[in-house]
Amino acid sequence: xxxxxxxxxxxxxxxxxxxxxxxxxxxxxxxxxxxxxxxxxxxxxxxxxxxxxxxxxxxxxxxxxxxxxxxxxxxxxxxxxxxxxxxxxxxxxxxxxxxxxxxxxxxxxxxxxxxxxxxxxxxxxxxxxxxxxxxxxxxxxxxxxxxxxxxxxxxxxxxxxxxxxxxxxxxxxxxxxxxxxxxxxxxxxxxxxxxxxxxxxxxxxxxxxxxxxxxxxxxxxxxxxxxxxxxxxxxxxx
Amino acid sequence: xxxxxxxxxxxxxxxxxxxxxxxxxxxxxxxxxxxxxxxxxxxxxxxxxxxxxxxxxxxxxxxxxxxxxxxxxxxxxxxxxxxxxxxxxxxxxxxxxxxxxxxxxxxxxxxxxxxxxxxxxxxxxxxxxxxxxxxxxxxxxxxxxxxxxxxxxxxxxxxxxxxxxxxxxxxxxxxxxxxxxxxxxxxxxxxxxxxxxxxxxxxxxxxxxxxxxxxxxxxxxxxxxxxxxxxxxxxxxxxxxxxxxxxxxxxxxxxxxxxxxxxxxxxxxxxxxxxxxxxxxxxxxxxxxxxxxxxxxxxxxxxxxxxxxxxxxxxxxxxxxxxxxxxxxxxxxxxxxxxxxxxxxxxxxxxxxxxxxxxxxxxxxxxxxxxxxxxxxxxxxxxxxxxxxxxxxxxxxxxxxxxxxxxxxxxxxxxxxxxxxxxxxxxxxxxxxxxxxxxxxxxxxxxxxxxxxxxxxxxxxxxxxxxxxxxxxxxxxxxxxxxxxxxxxxxxxxxxxxxxxxxxxxxxxxxxxxxxxxxxxxxxxxx
Numbered sequence: 001x002x003x004x005x006x007x008x009x010x011x012x013x014x015x016x017x018x019x020x021x022x023x024x025x026x027x028x029x030x031x032x033x034x035x036x037x038x039x040x041x042x043x044x045x046x047x048x049x050x051x052x053x054x055x056x057x058x059x060x061x062x063x064x065x066x067x068x069x070x071x072x073x074x075x076x077x078x079x080x081x082x083x084x085x086x087x088x089x090x091x092x093x094x095x096x097x098x099x100x101x102x103x104x105x106x107x108x109x110x111x112x113x114x115x116x117x118x119x120x121x122x123x124x125x126x127x128x129x130x131x132x133x134x135x136x137x138x139x140x141x142x143x144x145x146x147x148x149x150x151x152x153x154x155x156x157x158x159x160x161x162x163x164x165x166x167x168x169x170x171x172x173x174x175x176x177x178x179x180x181x182x183x184x185x186x187x188x189x190x191x192x193x194x195x196x197x198x199x200x201x202x203x204x205x206x207x208x209x210x211x212x213x214x215x216x217x218x219x220x221x222x223x224x225x226x227x228x229x230x231x232x233x234x235x236x237x238x
Numbered sequence: 239x240x241x242x243x244x245x246x247x248x249x250x251x252x253x254x255x256x257x258x259x260x261x262x263x264x265x266x267x268x269x270x271x272x273x274x275x276x277x278x279x280x281x282x283x284x285x286x287x288x289x290x291x292x293x294x295x296x297x298x299x300x301x302x303x304x305x306x307x308x309x310x311x312x313x314x315x316x317x318x319x320x321x322x323x324x325x326x327x328x329x330x331x332x333x334x335x336x337x338x339x340x341x342x343x344x345x346x347x348x349x350x351x352x353x354x355x356x357x358x359x360x361x362x363x364x365x366x367x368x369x370x371x372x373x374x375x376x377x378x379x380x381x382x383x384x385x386x387x388x389x390x391x392x393x394x395x396x397x398x399x400x401x402x403x404x405x406x407x408x409x410x411x412x413x414x415x416x417x418x419x420x421x422x423x424x425x426x427x428x429x430x431x432x433x434x435x436x437x438x439x440x441x442x443x444x445x446x447x448x449x450x451x452x453x454x455x456x457x458x459x460x461x462x463x464x465x466x467x468x469x470x471x472x473x474x475x476x477x478x479x480x481x482x483x484x485x486x487x488x489x490x491x492x493x494x495x496x497x498x499x500x501x502x503x504x505x506x507x508x509x510x511x512x513x514x515x516x517x518x519x520x521x522x523x524x525x526x527x528x529x530x531x532x533x534x535x536x537x538x539x540x541x542x543x544x545x546x547x548x549x550x551x552x553x554x555x556x557x558x559x560x561x562x563x564x565x566x567x568x569x570x571x572x573x574x575x576x577x578x579x580x581x582x583x584x585x586x587x588x589x590x591x592x593x594x595x596x597x598x599x600x601x602x603x604x605x606x607x608x609x610x611x612x613x614x615x616x617x618x619x620x621x622x623x624x625x626x627x628x629x630x631x632x633x634x635x636x637x638x639x640x641x642x643x644x645x646x647x648x649x650x651x652x653x654x655x656x657x658x659x660x661x662x663x664x665x666x667x668x669x670x671x672x673x674x675x676x677x678x679x680x681x682x683x684x685x686x687x688x689x690x691x692x693x694x695x696x697x698x699x700x701x702x703x704x705x706x707x708x709x710x711x712x713x714x715x716x717x718x719x720x721x722x723x724x725x726x727x728x729x730x731x732x733x734x735x736x737x738x739x740x741x742x743x744x745x746x747x748x749x750x751x752x753x754x755x756x757x758x759x760x761x762x763x764x765x
Contacts, residue, residue, distance in 0.1 A: 049414050129399060129403055140311075140367065143320050143458075143462060144454070144461050144464075145454075145466070147466065148471045169419055171415070
């Protein structure tokens with residue numbers, strides 16, 4: 001699936017996986033999310049009802065449900081610290097917004113993370129109507145429209161939730177996932193299937209890796225000082 | 239509601255407003271409200287909305303859209319921004335007025351003001367989102383002047399912000415995205431037919447439409463368009479004009495059913511094409527349809543809400559034009575997934591859903607086999623063995639229409655080819671079917687065909703199926719019996735008769751007066 005679209009998406013995901021500003025010092029957990037079994041084929045998306053989106057692709061765009069990288073790893077996996085942090089710890093909310101763009105009738109990136117209260121900036125780069133419906137259970141859902149290119153809407157989520165789903169009802173194939181956490185210890189795997197979570201205080205952590213089709217895997221890692229430890233996750237084809 | 243009861247409700251409202259509310263007092267009152275609200279809820283609401291408020295009461299499975307799930311605290315009709323909770327007044331309005339186009343009735347006439355207010359308090363206990371929340375309504379301006387120019391600008395907005403993607407070019411809810419819409423609970427949902435404002439959940443006035451544009455209908459695919467104004471992509475005035483345009487797509491007042499469909503008599507050939515300009519001279523009659531829920535398999539979510547009927551005859555032939563709104567030109571495989579979801583959502587305990595297939599759209603026009611002489615008519619739901627009915631059956635994608643005899647809901651027999659004399663022509667255009675049936679008033683098959691006569695009330699009924707909504711067999715929309723009346727030819731005597739009658743009346747009147755005067759004078763006794 002070596003299309004321009006995929007590469008563009010992968011770059012976007014790669015950028016997103018840099019994650020929030022890492023705290024100074026502390027320990028690091030890094031690793032890869034591997035994929036085993038036959039590589040599934042994502043269905044192509046028929047965008048003929050939106051010529052202005054269709055024109056942005058040289059080959060037919062595909063869904064991003066399962067993106068397996070050439071090195072056998074899985075992209076679009078949300079990896080985060082599920083438990084183990086001090087109960088009373090507070091982490092400052094980043095002042096920079098996390099951006100999600102609607103471009104070529106696709107959400108870019110497809111999976112992303114924000115902190116509670118951090119701004120999610122929703123942009124539209126397509127000259128046509130998109131609606132952005134957020135569906136959560138811990139958080140209030142909303143449904144807003146962006147019928148013009150250049151629109152930017154900022155929203156925040158008030159409670160932790162993995163995941164809040166975003167969808168466009170005008171284009172049923174468009175969906176994205178936002179992980180909302182009370183801390184900055186999360187990452188999204190990109191084109192190399194790698195993740196890095198920095199700045200952790202000493203402790204024993206349960207990490208969870210979330211994938212939209214394959215569900216979750218967990219790993220337990222103990223870190224001290226400024227050491228770097230690895231964690232591996234494996235998802236198998238179903 | 240009677241004037242007395244209205245005054246009573248007003249008094250209750252005043253009394254409620256007059257209760258002093260200090261902080262602890264308010265808490266106590268809220269607790270009392272909740273207890274009272276629960277009693278009201280359990281008695282009147284739980285059947286549909288469920289004991290725990292999850293929208294899963296015993297009757298919920300027969301409804302689409304489903305009853306509101308209060309535990310999610312997602313309310314469609316609000317005065318607040320998308321994602322915000324509704325105000326108490328918003329919830330009360332939905333209780334009072336109901337939600338048009340759904341199974342939710344208005345409760346203002348049935349429950350007291352205190353009961354309804356208590357109900358609002360209780361509904362809010364179903365979700366923790368309401369704890370300590372004080373939802374703020376958006377501030378709206380009033381509508382600017384309407385008129386043609388406003389509507390013209392509104393149409394530009396309709397085009398430029400993509401309303402047609404779901405609601406269609408003509409607003410009949412037939413846009414390209416509508417077949418794949420779901421609500422937040424995962425149930426299928428269609429875009430509103432904007433030509434039927436009396437069925438808008440949030441109300442059909444310009445102000446209601448504007449509010450819906452600003453707030454969206456949370457829990458559905460309808461988004462809020464407030465950001466367009468906030469980010470100055472559109473002016474507030476332009477959004478009002480859009481609301482005015484949407485309002486202009488519906489008639490000034492909702493259509494009302496009348497008992498008799500009148501077929502005017504014209505000279506010369508009848509219009510056989512659905513879009514013949516001669517139809518402009520024929521009055522339109524609205525025949526509302528409802529789901530067939532008498533016989534299994536019942537159908538609670540009929541797609542066709544009514545048929546607009548016009549008829550003309552020329553003494554030899556009858557032409558009947560039926561038009562109705564339908565979001566899809568069935569059979570259409572793009573709607574198969576939708577039909578499957580609708581059938582699954584409405585699978586009651588009395589009907590296992592069939593596998594969805596690309597069924598056609600259908601219309602049946604039904605008559606008795608003979609014009610009844612008294613009040614007796616065959617059973618409206620396709621007759622019976624003892625009293626069959628004569629039917630015209632049209633279906634999309636087929637050769638046209640046929641004549642047949644029904645002896646019950648699923649006992650239909652098409653007439654032999656030698657007896658077929660019915661003509662039919664159909665047009666599907668932007669969410670509307672228009673079908674014209676033509677037939678001679680008199681036919682050779684006098685045993686099976688109704689022989690039309692002028693000047694006599696002829697029972698007529700309609701049934702409609704939208705194949706793309708999973709409608710097939712007994713899953714359909716039905717009307718009761720109406721009457722079709724073919725106007726009598728107009729003999730010259732018709733114009734003379736009133737004059738003669740008037741002259742006679744005056745003459746007889748004068749005679750009576752003179753007789754009375756003479757009688758009084760002669761007998762000398764007061765009358």
